[in-house]
Amino acid sequence: MFQPVKGTRDYLPDEMRRRNWVLDRIRRVFECYGFEPLGTPALESWEMLKIKSGEDIIDQIYYFKDKSERELGLRFEWTASLCRVVASHRELPMPFKRYAIGPVWRYEHPSEKRLREFWQADADIVGVGEAIADAEVLAVAVDGLKQIGLKDFKIRVNDRRILEALLNIADMPLGRSLEIFRAVDKIQKIGVEGVREELKRLGSSEASINRLLELIKRGGRPDEVLVDLERLVAGSPVGLIGLNFLKEIYKYSKLFGIDEYIQLDLSLARGLDYYTGPVFEIYAGGFEDYGSIAGGGRYDDLIKLFGGDQTPATGVSLGIERILLLMEEMGMLRNLEFGSRVYVAPSSPKMKPKAIEVAQLLRKEGFETDMDLMNRSLTKQLEHADRKGFSWVVIVGEREMAEGRVTIRCMRTGEQRSVKLVELPDHLKPHSSSSLNFNSAIV
RNA sequence: GCCGCUGUGGUGUAACGGUAGCAUACAGGCCUGUGGAGCCUUCGGCCCGGGUUCGACUCCCGGCAGCGGCCCCA
Numbered sequence: 001m002f003q004p005v006k007g008t009r010d011y012l013p014d015e016m017r018r019r020n021w022v023l024d025r026i027r028r029v030f031e032c033y034g035f036e037p038l039g040t041p042a043l044e045s046w047e048m049l050k051i052k053s054g055e056d057i058i059d060q061i062y063y064f065k066d067k068s069e070r071e072l073g074l075r076f077e078w079t080a081s082l083c084r085v086v087a088s089h090r091e092l093p094m095p096f097k098r099y100a101i102g103p104v105w106r107y108e109h110p111s112e113k114r115l116r117e118f119w120q121a122d123a124d125i126v127g128v129g130e131a132i133a134d135a136e137v138l139a140v141a142v143d144g145l146k147q148i149g150l151k152d153f154k155i156r157v158n159d160r161r162i163l164e165a166l167l168n169i170a171d172m173p174l175g176r177s178l179e180i181f182r183a184v185d186k187i188q189k190i191g192v193e194g195v196r197e198e199l200k201r202l203g204s205s206e207a208s209i210n211r212l213l214e215l216i217k218r219g220g221r222p223d224e225v226l227v228d229l230e231r232l233v234a235g236s237p238v239g240l241i242g243l244n245f246l247k248e249i250y251k252y253s254k255l256f257g258i259d260e261y262i263q264l265d266l267s268l269a270r271g272l273d274y275y276t277g278p279v280f281e282i283y284a285g286g287f288e289d290y291g292s293i294a295g296g297g298r299y300d301d302l303i304k305l306f307g308g309d310q311t312p313a314t315g316v317s318l319g320i321e322r323i324l325l326l327m328e329e330m331g332m333l334r335n336l337e338f339g340s341r342v343y344v345a346p347s348s349p350k351m352k353p354k355a356i357e358v359a360q361l362l363r364k365e366g367f368e369t370d371m372d373l374m375n376r377s378l379t380k381q382l383e384h385a386d387r388k389g390f391s392w393v394v395i396v397g398e399r400e401m402a403e404g405r406v407t408i409r410c411m412r413t414g415e416q417r418s419v420k421l422v423e424l425p426d427h428l429k430p431h432s433s434s435s436l437n438f439n440s441a442i443v
Numbered sequence: 444g445c446c447g448c449u450g451u452g453g454u455g456u457a458a459c460g461g462u463a464g465c466a467u468a469c470a471g472g473c474c475u476g477u478g479g480a481g482c483c484u485u486c487g488g489c490c491c492g493g494g495u496u497c498g499a500c501u502c503c504c505g506g507c508a509g510c511g512g513c514c515c516c517a
Binding site for chain 1: 490
Protein backbone atom coordinates (compact mmCIF):
# COMPACT_ATOMS: atom_id res chain seq x y z
CA MET A 1 0.00 0.00 0.00
CA PHE A 2 1.32 3.40 -0.89
CA GLN A 3 1.45 6.19 1.61
CA PRO A 4 1.97 9.88 1.02
CA VAL A 5 5.70 10.56 0.86
CA LYS A 6 7.47 11.68 3.99
CA GLY A 7 6.38 15.06 5.20
CA THR A 8 3.29 15.21 3.02
CA ARG A 9 -0.25 14.18 3.77
CA ASP A 10 -3.69 13.66 2.37
CA TYR A 11 -6.67 15.79 3.25
CA LEU A 12 -9.94 13.88 3.25
CA PRO A 13 -13.12 15.75 2.32
CA ASP A 14 -14.18 16.78 5.83
CA GLU A 15 -10.81 18.34 6.52
CA MET A 16 -10.37 19.68 3.02
CA ARG A 17 -13.66 21.49 3.29
CA ARG A 18 -12.42 23.36 6.35
CA ARG A 19 -9.14 24.11 4.62
CA ASN A 20 -10.92 25.52 1.62
CA TRP A 21 -13.11 27.58 3.85
CA VAL A 22 -10.06 29.19 5.41
CA LEU A 23 -8.31 29.65 2.08
CA ASP A 24 -11.40 31.18 0.49
CA ARG A 25 -11.75 33.71 3.23
CA ILE A 26 -8.12 34.72 3.13
CA ARG A 27 -8.27 35.07 -0.63
CA ARG A 28 -11.32 37.24 -0.35
CA VAL A 29 -9.58 39.54 2.12
CA PHE A 30 -6.52 39.77 -0.10
CA GLU A 31 -8.67 40.81 -3.02
CA CYS A 32 -10.59 43.18 -0.79
CA TYR A 33 -7.35 45.05 -0.20
CA GLY A 34 -6.65 45.28 -3.89
CA PHE A 35 -4.13 42.49 -4.20
CA GLU A 36 -4.20 40.67 -7.52
CA PRO A 37 -3.55 37.01 -8.16
CA LEU A 38 -0.32 35.95 -9.77
CA GLY A 39 0.43 32.42 -10.90
CA THR A 40 3.96 31.12 -11.01
CA PRO A 41 5.30 27.57 -11.39
CA ALA A 42 6.15 25.31 -8.50
CA LEU A 43 9.36 24.53 -10.36
CA GLU A 44 12.03 27.20 -10.57
CA SER A 45 15.66 27.14 -11.52
CA TRP A 46 18.01 26.18 -8.77
CA GLU A 47 20.22 29.10 -9.64
CA MET A 48 17.38 31.49 -8.94
CA LEU A 49 16.13 29.87 -5.77
CA LYS A 50 19.56 30.12 -4.22
CA ILE A 51 19.76 33.89 -4.51
CA LYS A 52 19.82 35.47 -1.09
CA SER A 53 18.04 32.64 0.57
CA GLY A 54 20.50 32.05 3.33
CA GLU A 55 22.64 28.98 3.88
CA ASP A 56 20.16 27.14 6.03
CA ILE A 57 17.32 27.49 3.63
CA ILE A 58 19.39 26.40 0.65
CA ASP A 59 19.89 23.05 2.32
CA GLN A 60 16.13 22.72 2.51
CA ILE A 61 15.34 23.35 -1.11
CA TYR A 62 14.08 20.36 -3.01
CA TYR A 63 16.70 20.04 -5.70
CA PHE A 64 16.96 17.79 -8.73
CA LYS A 65 18.07 17.61 -12.35
CA ASP A 66 15.57 17.10 -15.10
CA LYS A 67 16.12 14.91 -18.15
CA SER A 68 18.10 17.65 -19.84
CA GLU A 69 20.35 18.06 -16.84
CA ARG A 70 18.74 21.36 -15.92
CA GLU A 71 19.17 22.13 -12.25
CA LEU A 72 15.75 22.76 -10.77
CA GLY A 73 14.11 23.16 -7.42
CA LEU A 74 10.67 23.47 -5.89
CA ARG A 75 9.75 26.89 -4.56
CA PHE A 76 10.26 27.07 -0.80
CA GLU A 77 8.40 30.37 -0.50
CA TRP A 78 6.73 32.80 -2.88
CA THR A 79 9.00 35.81 -2.81
CA ALA A 80 11.62 34.66 -5.29
CA SER A 81 9.06 33.86 -7.96
CA LEU A 82 7.45 37.24 -7.47
CA CYS A 83 10.79 39.00 -7.89
CA ARG A 84 11.53 37.02 -11.02
CA VAL A 85 8.24 38.12 -12.53
CA VAL A 86 8.69 41.74 -11.52
CA ALA A 87 12.26 41.83 -12.78
CA SER A 88 11.27 40.52 -16.18
CA HIS A 89 8.01 42.38 -16.68
CA ARG A 90 8.99 46.01 -16.62
CA GLU A 91 5.63 46.94 -18.02
CA LEU A 92 3.83 46.13 -14.78
CA PRO A 93 2.22 49.27 -13.37
CA MET A 94 3.47 50.17 -9.93
CA PRO A 95 2.57 49.58 -7.25
CA PHE A 96 2.16 45.94 -8.04
CA LYS A 97 0.15 44.28 -5.31
CA ARG A 98 -0.08 40.58 -5.76
CA TYR A 99 -1.16 37.61 -3.72
CA ALA A 100 -0.34 33.95 -4.11
CA ILE A 101 -1.79 31.04 -2.20
CA GLY A 102 -0.44 27.58 -2.67
CA PRO A 103 1.98 24.88 -1.61
CA VAL A 104 5.66 25.42 -0.99
CA TRP A 105 8.21 22.74 -0.24
CA ARG A 106 11.04 22.49 2.23
CA TYR A 107 13.15 19.47 2.89
CA GLU A 108 13.29 19.40 6.64
CA HIS A 109 12.43 17.19 9.55
CA PRO A 110 8.66 16.78 9.48
CA SER A 111 6.59 17.06 12.60
CA GLU A 112 3.06 17.97 13.44
CA LYS A 113 3.86 21.63 13.09
CA ARG A 114 6.09 21.25 10.10
CA LEU A 115 5.46 19.40 6.89
CA ARG A 116 7.64 19.23 3.82
CA GLU A 117 4.76 20.36 1.68
CA PHE A 118 2.78 23.16 3.21
CA TRP A 119 0.76 26.14 2.08
CA GLN A 120 1.60 29.76 2.31
CA ALA A 121 -0.69 32.65 1.55
CA ASP A 122 1.39 35.62 0.49
CA ALA A 123 0.52 39.25 -0.04
CA ASP A 124 3.22 41.60 -1.28
CA ILE A 125 3.46 45.19 -2.40
CA VAL A 126 6.10 45.99 -4.97
CA GLY A 127 7.16 49.52 -5.84
CA VAL A 128 6.40 51.34 -2.62
CA GLY A 129 9.30 52.21 -0.39
CA GLU A 130 7.30 53.98 2.26
CA ALA A 131 6.06 52.45 5.48
CA ILE A 132 2.47 52.69 4.38
CA ALA A 133 3.06 49.55 2.34
CA ASP A 134 4.44 47.63 5.30
CA ALA A 135 1.52 48.73 7.41
CA GLU A 136 -0.97 47.76 4.75
CA VAL A 137 0.59 44.37 4.36
CA LEU A 138 0.28 43.85 8.11
CA ALA A 139 -3.28 45.06 8.00
CA VAL A 140 -4.28 42.64 5.28
CA ALA A 141 -2.71 39.80 7.22
CA VAL A 142 -4.47 40.71 10.44
CA ASP A 143 -7.74 41.16 8.64
CA GLY A 144 -7.37 37.81 6.93
CA LEU A 145 -6.80 36.18 10.31
CA LYS A 146 -9.77 38.02 11.76
CA GLN A 147 -12.01 36.89 8.96
CA ILE A 148 -11.30 33.27 9.76
CA GLY A 149 -12.28 33.87 13.35
CA LEU A 150 -9.07 34.70 15.21
CA LYS A 151 -9.51 37.61 17.54
CA ASP A 152 -6.36 38.71 19.28
CA PHE A 153 -2.87 39.14 17.90
CA LYS A 154 0.63 40.09 18.71
CA ILE A 155 2.70 41.56 15.95
CA ARG A 156 6.38 41.57 16.74
CA VAL A 157 8.25 44.09 14.65
CA ASN A 158 11.84 45.10 14.32
CA ASP A 159 14.09 46.69 11.74
CA ARG A 160 17.31 45.07 10.72
CA ARG A 161 18.93 48.47 10.46
CA ILE A 162 18.36 48.96 14.16
CA LEU A 163 19.88 45.59 14.79
CA GLU A 164 22.78 46.62 12.63
CA ALA A 165 23.28 49.68 14.80
CA LEU A 166 23.11 47.59 17.96
CA LEU A 167 25.72 45.25 16.54
CA ASN A 168 28.02 48.21 16.16
CA ILE A 169 27.28 49.52 19.61
CA ALA A 170 28.07 46.11 21.02
CA ASP A 171 31.23 45.99 18.96
CA MET A 172 30.30 42.75 17.25
CA PRO A 173 32.51 41.48 14.42
CA LEU A 174 31.86 43.34 11.17
CA GLY A 175 30.73 41.61 8.01
CA ARG A 176 28.93 38.81 9.76
CA SER A 177 25.68 40.61 10.31
CA LEU A 178 23.54 38.07 8.52
CA GLU A 179 24.89 35.22 10.57
CA ILE A 180 24.52 37.18 13.75
CA PHE A 181 20.96 38.10 12.80
CA ARG A 182 20.13 34.47 12.32
CA ALA A 183 21.67 33.59 15.66
CA VAL A 184 19.85 36.37 17.52
CA ASP A 185 16.60 35.45 15.86
CA LYS A 186 16.71 32.04 17.50
CA ILE A 187 16.47 33.43 21.00
CA GLN A 188 12.87 32.26 21.38
CA LYS A 189 13.77 28.76 20.36
CA ILE A 190 17.18 28.09 21.83
CA GLY A 191 17.16 30.58 24.68
CA VAL A 192 19.66 33.19 25.71
CA GLU A 193 22.38 30.64 26.45
CA GLY A 194 21.92 29.02 23.07
CA VAL A 195 22.33 32.35 21.34
CA ARG A 196 25.40 33.07 23.43
CA GLU A 197 26.97 29.84 22.20
CA GLU A 198 26.11 30.65 18.60
CA LEU A 199 27.58 34.12 18.84
CA LYS A 200 30.71 32.77 20.44
CA ARG A 201 31.07 30.43 17.53
CA LEU A 202 30.81 33.40 15.19
CA GLY A 203 33.82 34.96 16.85
CA SER A 204 32.34 37.55 19.17
CA SER A 205 33.90 38.46 22.44
CA GLU A 206 32.24 37.74 25.75
CA ALA A 207 31.82 41.44 26.45
CA SER A 208 30.23 42.13 23.08
CA ILE A 209 27.83 39.29 23.48
CA ASN A 210 26.74 40.43 26.89
CA ARG A 211 26.27 43.95 25.63
CA LEU A 212 24.23 42.80 22.63
CA LEU A 213 22.07 40.45 24.64
CA GLU A 214 21.42 43.28 27.04
CA LEU A 215 20.50 45.63 24.20
CA ILE A 216 18.05 43.36 22.46
CA LYS A 217 16.15 42.64 25.64
CA ARG A 218 14.37 45.92 25.10
CA GLY A 219 10.94 45.52 23.69
CA GLY A 220 7.26 46.07 24.22
CA ARG A 221 4.71 48.66 23.25
CA PRO A 222 6.12 51.13 20.72
CA ASP A 223 5.03 54.16 22.71
CA GLU A 224 7.20 53.08 25.61
CA VAL A 225 10.19 51.76 23.73
CA LEU A 226 10.64 54.12 20.85
CA VAL A 227 11.89 57.08 22.89
CA ASP A 228 14.35 54.97 24.77
CA LEU A 229 15.52 53.48 21.52
CA GLU A 230 16.02 56.85 19.96
CA ARG A 231 18.67 57.67 22.53
CA LEU A 232 20.29 54.32 22.02
CA VAL A 233 20.84 54.54 18.28
CA ALA A 234 21.34 58.28 18.17
CA GLY A 235 24.89 57.91 16.98
CA SER A 236 24.09 55.56 14.16
CA PRO A 237 22.69 56.97 10.91
CA VAL A 238 21.56 53.52 9.79
CA GLY A 239 19.99 52.84 13.11
CA LEU A 240 18.09 56.09 12.97
CA ILE A 241 16.76 55.33 9.52
CA GLY A 242 15.51 52.00 10.79
CA LEU A 243 14.01 53.57 13.84
CA ASN A 244 12.24 56.25 11.89
CA PHE A 245 10.88 53.66 9.56
CA LEU A 246 9.43 51.71 12.45
CA LYS A 247 7.88 54.91 13.74
CA GLU A 248 6.27 55.41 10.37
CA ILE A 249 4.93 51.89 10.31
CA TYR A 250 3.51 52.40 13.74
CA LYS A 251 1.95 55.69 12.70
CA TYR A 252 0.26 54.05 9.74
CA SER A 253 -0.75 51.03 11.76
CA LYS A 254 -2.96 53.33 13.79
CA LEU A 255 -4.67 54.48 10.63
CA PHE A 256 -5.16 50.90 9.53
CA GLY A 257 -6.50 50.07 12.96
CA ILE A 258 -3.97 47.44 13.94
CA ASP A 259 -1.70 49.46 16.24
CA GLU A 260 -2.95 47.79 19.39
CA TYR A 261 -1.28 44.55 18.34
CA ILE A 262 2.15 45.95 17.64
CA GLN A 263 5.10 45.20 19.87
CA LEU A 264 8.72 46.07 19.29
CA ASP A 265 11.08 43.17 19.66
CA LEU A 266 14.74 43.89 19.09
CA SER A 267 15.65 40.23 18.97
CA LEU A 268 13.55 39.64 15.90
CA ALA A 269 15.52 39.23 12.68
CA ARG A 270 14.00 36.34 10.74
CA GLY A 271 15.91 33.64 8.99
CA LEU A 272 15.96 34.75 5.38
CA ASP A 273 18.89 36.82 4.18
CA TYR A 274 17.02 39.09 1.82
CA TYR A 275 15.30 41.33 4.34
CA THR A 276 16.65 44.86 4.22
CA GLY A 277 14.71 46.74 6.89
CA PRO A 278 11.56 46.05 8.82
CA VAL A 279 10.73 42.47 9.68
CA PHE A 280 7.66 41.20 11.44
CA GLU A 281 5.93 38.13 12.78
CA ILE A 282 2.34 37.66 13.81
CA TYR A 283 1.24 35.51 16.72
CA ALA A 284 -2.20 34.60 17.96
CA GLY A 285 -2.86 36.40 21.22
CA GLY A 286 -2.51 34.01 24.14
CA PHE A 287 -0.87 31.44 21.90
CA GLU A 288 2.54 33.03 21.54
CA ASP A 289 4.23 29.80 22.56
CA TYR A 290 2.63 28.14 19.64
CA GLY A 291 4.89 29.95 17.19
CA SER A 292 4.24 32.56 14.57
CA ILE A 293 1.38 32.09 12.16
CA ALA A 294 2.54 34.75 9.74
CA GLY A 295 5.70 36.63 9.01
CA GLY A 296 7.37 38.88 6.53
CA GLY A 297 9.39 41.96 5.94
CA ARG A 298 10.85 44.38 3.46
CA TYR A 299 13.25 43.28 0.74
CA ASP A 300 14.17 46.39 -1.21
CA ASP A 301 17.21 44.92 -2.96
CA LEU A 302 15.95 41.56 -4.06
CA ILE A 303 14.36 42.54 -7.35
CA LYS A 304 17.57 44.21 -8.46
CA LEU A 305 19.43 41.05 -7.53
CA PHE A 306 17.08 39.25 -9.87
CA GLY A 307 18.07 41.53 -12.70
CA GLY A 308 15.35 44.14 -12.41
CA ASP A 309 15.49 47.80 -11.56
CA GLN A 310 16.05 48.77 -7.97
CA THR A 311 12.49 48.30 -6.71
CA PRO A 312 11.33 48.41 -3.12
CA ALA A 313 9.05 45.62 -1.95
CA THR A 314 7.50 44.28 1.19
CA GLY A 315 5.26 41.39 1.98
CA VAL A 316 3.73 39.02 4.42
CA SER A 317 3.15 35.30 4.39
CA LEU A 318 0.53 33.34 6.30
CA GLY A 319 1.32 29.77 7.27
CA ILE A 320 -1.85 27.88 6.46
CA GLU A 321 -1.04 24.62 8.22
CA ARG A 322 0.01 26.43 11.37
CA ILE A 323 -3.17 28.46 11.31
CA LEU A 324 -5.37 25.41 10.81
CA LEU A 325 -3.59 23.52 13.56
CA LEU A 326 -4.05 26.45 15.88
CA MET A 327 -7.71 26.78 15.00
CA GLU A 328 -8.09 23.09 15.63
CA GLU A 329 -6.49 23.50 19.02
CA MET A 330 -8.75 26.43 19.82
CA GLY A 331 -11.74 24.36 18.81
CA MET A 332 -12.73 26.82 16.13
CA LEU A 333 -13.03 24.38 13.29
CA ARG A 334 -15.79 22.42 14.92
CA ASN A 335 -18.05 25.43 14.79
CA LEU A 336 -17.78 25.76 11.07
CA GLU A 337 -21.03 25.48 9.26
CA PHE A 338 -21.15 24.97 5.59
CA GLY A 339 -23.90 25.75 3.19
CA SER A 340 -26.51 23.05 3.22
CA ARG A 341 -26.35 20.46 0.53
CA VAL A 342 -29.23 18.68 -1.12
CA TYR A 343 -29.52 14.99 -1.92
CA VAL A 344 -32.00 13.88 -4.52
CA ALA A 345 -33.41 10.42 -3.85
CA PRO A 346 -35.53 8.59 -6.39
CA SER A 347 -37.99 6.34 -4.60
CA SER A 348 -37.15 3.59 -7.02
CA PRO A 349 -34.78 3.09 -9.98
CA LYS A 350 -37.72 3.79 -12.18
CA MET A 351 -37.71 7.40 -11.05
CA LYS A 352 -34.06 7.90 -11.88
CA PRO A 353 -34.65 9.97 -15.03
CA LYS A 354 -36.97 12.26 -13.12
CA ALA A 355 -34.44 12.51 -10.29
CA ILE A 356 -31.72 13.59 -12.69
CA GLU A 357 -34.07 16.24 -13.97
CA VAL A 358 -34.71 17.50 -10.45
CA ALA A 359 -31.02 17.46 -9.59
CA GLN A 360 -30.14 19.43 -12.70
CA LEU A 361 -32.84 21.94 -11.90
CA LEU A 362 -31.43 22.47 -8.42
CA ARG A 363 -27.89 22.72 -9.73
CA LYS A 364 -28.98 25.33 -12.18
CA GLU A 365 -30.33 27.27 -9.22
CA GLY A 366 -26.95 27.04 -7.53
CA PHE A 367 -27.69 24.39 -4.91
CA GLU A 368 -24.95 21.96 -4.03
CA THR A 369 -26.75 18.88 -5.16
CA ASP A 370 -25.95 15.19 -5.24
CA MET A 371 -28.07 12.19 -6.11
CA ASP A 372 -28.09 8.44 -6.06
CA LEU A 373 -25.92 6.84 -8.71
CA MET A 374 -26.16 3.29 -7.48
CA ASN A 375 -29.84 2.38 -7.66
CA ARG A 376 -29.98 2.14 -3.92
CA SER A 377 -33.09 1.56 -1.94
CA LEU A 378 -34.61 4.65 -0.38
CA THR A 379 -33.51 3.40 3.01
CA LYS A 380 -29.94 3.19 1.87
CA GLN A 381 -30.11 6.56 0.24
CA LEU A 382 -31.27 8.21 3.42
CA GLU A 383 -28.59 6.42 5.36
CA HIS A 384 -26.03 7.67 2.91
CA ALA A 385 -27.36 11.21 2.92
CA ASP A 386 -27.24 11.16 6.70
CA ARG A 387 -23.68 9.95 6.85
CA LYS A 388 -22.54 12.48 4.29
CA GLY A 389 -24.18 15.29 6.17
CA PHE A 390 -26.72 16.50 3.66
CA SER A 391 -29.22 18.92 5.13
CA TRP A 392 -32.01 18.14 2.72
CA VAL A 393 -33.21 15.07 0.89
CA VAL A 394 -35.59 15.57 -1.99
CA ILE A 395 -37.56 12.39 -2.49
CA VAL A 396 -38.68 11.95 -6.05
CA GLY A 397 -41.56 9.51 -5.79
CA GLU A 398 -43.98 8.19 -8.34
CA ARG A 399 -47.10 9.20 -6.44
CA GLU A 400 -46.14 12.84 -5.87
CA MET A 401 -44.50 13.23 -9.22
CA ALA A 402 -47.76 12.36 -10.89
CA GLU A 403 -49.04 15.63 -9.42
CA GLY A 404 -45.87 17.55 -10.17
CA ARG A 405 -44.73 17.42 -6.56
CA VAL A 406 -41.78 16.09 -4.58
CA THR A 407 -41.21 15.45 -0.89
CA ILE A 408 -38.52 17.38 0.94
CA ARG A 409 -37.12 16.04 4.14
CA CYS A 410 -35.08 18.02 6.60
CA MET A 411 -32.41 15.63 7.79
CA ARG A 412 -31.78 17.40 11.06
CA THR A 413 -35.35 17.39 12.32
CA GLY A 414 -36.84 14.60 10.24
CA GLU A 415 -39.70 16.87 9.22
CA GLN A 416 -40.90 16.53 5.71
CA ARG A 417 -43.52 17.95 3.46
CA SER A 418 -44.77 17.76 -0.05
CA VAL A 419 -44.03 20.71 -2.32
CA LYS A 420 -44.64 21.61 -5.90
CA LEU A 421 -41.64 20.91 -8.08
CA VAL A 422 -41.70 24.43 -9.50
CA GLU A 423 -41.48 25.85 -5.99
CA LEU A 424 -38.80 23.47 -4.81
CA PRO A 425 -35.90 25.96 -4.93
CA ASP A 426 -37.83 28.44 -2.81
CA HIS A 427 -38.42 25.87 -0.12
CA LEU A 428 -34.75 24.99 0.12
CA LYS A 429 -33.42 28.52 -0.08
CA PRO A 430 -33.76 29.75 3.51
CA HIS A 431 -31.38 27.06 4.65
CA SER A 432 -29.05 27.08 1.73
CA SER A 433 -26.72 29.72 0.46
CA SER A 434 -23.56 29.71 -1.51
CA SER A 435 -21.81 31.76 1.14
CA LEU A 436 -20.35 30.13 4.19
CA ASN A 437 -21.23 30.81 7.75
CA PHE A 438 -19.10 30.85 10.81
CA ASN A 439 -20.76 30.84 14.17
CA SER A 440 -18.21 32.70 16.19
CA ALA A 441 -16.83 34.81 13.39
CA ILE A 442 -16.66 38.51 13.89
CA VAL A 443 -16.96 39.58 10.32
C1' G B 444 21.45 14.43 10.15
C1' C B 445 21.45 11.71 15.22
C1' C B 446 19.01 8.81 19.30
C1' G B 447 14.73 6.20 21.22
C1' C B 448 9.90 3.88 20.60
C1' U B 449 6.51 1.87 17.07
C1' G B 450 4.74 -0.58 12.34
C1' U B 451 -1.16 -6.62 11.97
C1' G B 452 -7.76 -5.54 7.18
C1' G B 453 -9.67 1.53 5.51
C1' U B 454 -9.45 2.70 11.02
C1' G B 455 -8.59 0.83 16.13
C1' U B 456 -6.73 -3.49 18.31
C1' A B 457 -5.59 -9.26 19.96
C1' A B 458 -2.57 -13.54 19.91
C1' C B 459 1.32 -16.71 18.51
C1' G B 460 8.42 -19.66 16.15
C1' G B 461 3.46 -23.91 13.30
C1' U B 462 -3.73 -22.27 9.24
C1' A B 463 -3.88 -14.41 12.09
C1' G B 464 -9.01 -13.22 15.87
C1' C B 465 -12.15 -9.07 17.45
C1' A B 466 -14.39 -4.24 16.98
C1' U B 467 -15.60 -0.47 13.81
C1' A B 468 -16.00 1.54 9.01
C1' C B 469 -17.36 0.25 3.87
C1' A B 470 -21.03 -2.89 0.67
C1' G B 471 -25.60 -5.74 0.94
C1' G B 472 -29.85 -7.83 3.65
C1' C B 473 -33.76 -8.04 7.68
C1' C B 474 -36.69 -3.04 5.76
C1' U B 475 -40.53 -4.38 -1.89
C1' G B 476 -41.50 4.57 -0.52
C1' U B 477 -38.26 6.98 4.51
C1' G B 478 -31.76 7.96 7.91
C1' G B 479 -29.35 8.17 12.86
C1' A B 480 -30.68 1.90 16.99
C1' G B 481 -30.37 -3.47 16.58
C1' C B 482 -29.38 -8.20 14.20
C1' C B 483 -27.25 -10.94 9.96
C1' U B 484 -24.05 -11.66 5.57
C1' U B 485 -20.08 -10.49 2.22
C1' C B 486 -15.40 -8.09 1.15
C1' G B 487 -10.80 -7.00 3.31
C1' G B 488 -4.64 -7.51 6.79
C1' C B 489 0.86 -9.26 9.18
C1' C B 490 5.30 -2.04 5.88
C1' C B 491 9.39 -3.70 2.31
C1' G B 492 13.99 -6.58 1.46
C1' G B 493 17.50 -9.96 3.29
C1' G B 494 19.13 -13.50 7.17
C1' U B 495 18.42 -17.50 11.09
C1' U B 496 14.99 -21.82 11.01
C1' C B 497 12.06 -27.85 8.86
C1' G B 498 8.88 -23.57 9.33
C1' A B 499 9.13 -16.23 10.52
C1' C B 500 3.70 -11.92 11.31
C1' U B 501 6.73 -13.37 15.58
C1' C B 502 13.85 -13.66 16.29
C1' C B 503 18.21 -10.81 13.83
C1' C B 504 20.03 -7.07 10.15
C1' G B 505 18.95 -3.25 6.64
C1' G B 506 15.45 0.03 4.34
C1' C B 507 10.92 2.84 4.46
C1' A B 508 7.19 5.31 7.35
C1' G B 509 4.99 7.34 11.88
C1' C B 510 5.62 9.33 16.86
C1' G B 511 8.87 11.61 20.65
C1' G B 512 13.56 13.95 21.77
C1' C B 513 18.17 16.36 19.94
C1' C B 514 20.25 19.18 15.93
C1' C B 515 18.50 22.48 12.36
C1' C B 516 14.85 25.81 10.81
C1' A B 517 9.70 29.23 9.77
